[in-house]
Amino acid sequence: MPPSVKKIESSILSRPIGVFDSGLGGLTVFSEIEKALPGENLIYFGDTARVPYGAKSPKIVERYTMEIVNFLEACGVKMIVIACNTSTAIAYKKVKRHIKIPVIGVIEPACDIASRLSATRRIGVIGTKITVQSGAYPERLKAIDPKIKAFQKDCPLFVPLVEEGMTGGEIVNLVAEKYLGEFDDKGIDTLILGCTHYPLISGVISEVSGPGVTIINSAEQTACAVKDTLEKLGMLNRSKKDGKRRFYLTDASVNFIRIGEKFLRQKMKNIKVVKVWDILLQ
């Protein structure tokens, strides 16, 4: 292989992976990718000016998603990870059609593992209003195994609680009891956390659900899917050095940095604020 081709190839490998969410929930996916692929360069985009997505209309979520995807593409990423269930539910197919680089969403990896672990084939799914209304989870679970029965519940208060840093305590407990009570008579043995914010309160969710229910955190499975896909495509960065991290936010959110640093257990350097009007679709 001529040296110039080698150089181009290695520069493709060192291009960053772009991970995005409406706010800080996608950091649960970001942190699993960091653990699985420490040598990869990573960009995180948090749409902190427009969070939450979950109660907005599908049209607007699709638009926000495409704006972020265009922005990340312009940053030269080699792969896009939609670390947001709401965006995945609404716009995954459109994003896949729109760009040439590989795209990973969070719904397929979560459904794959849930279907492998559920013995009763009765699976609960919790998510934002739009994720639940989209029917993306039941559709995917049925496609894997028509015998699966999916029960859904939207949990709109969980995202603002997490964004406020309230990941435990009496209020979160009460809200969880109210929402998860929906599954009391459904006989589920598996519960998918269909929102990337929810792993931050998985302790409470797991306690309220009880020991008979396996909690599925899609972040870990998504990181596996990222690794497998890059490996298959020969696009893994096998560098022994820790990759670089860059964070883009649409609003300088003190909560994002405070909670993000606590969760990632590291200082968040390289944070830049991107003006929403600079990424608007024409």
Ligand code: DGL
């Ligand atoms: N973390 C997101 C998800 O996985 C979105 C939450 C929101 O913005 O409402 O759905």
